[in-house]
Amino acid sequence: MKIKTTLIALVLAAAPGLALAGGGCNSEKTNISASSCVEGTVYDAATGTCVPQTTS
Template sequence: MKIKTTLIALSLTLAPTLALAGGGCNSEKTKISASSCIEGTVYDAATGTCIPQTTS
């Protein structure tokens, strides 16, 4: 019985830690890549977004 109680207490202690391992709410927004930019835009690695392509 003592081992079972200890394992339950350990799993309840680690549950919040494992939930945060996913990266949080903003993790999906930072997974943009150059191939996902629409036509006429380019990927800017500094900001992590697609910006309008300038022609010179």
């Protein structure tokens, strides 16, 4: 019984840390960089995405 209680306490103590391990809502957005944009697009830091390159 003592081992079971200890294991349950350890799982409950680790649960908040596991919930934060996902990186949050913006984790995918921050993984894009200028080098990952395809040809003809440029990285827009304001939106965090690749946008079509405009020529003037």
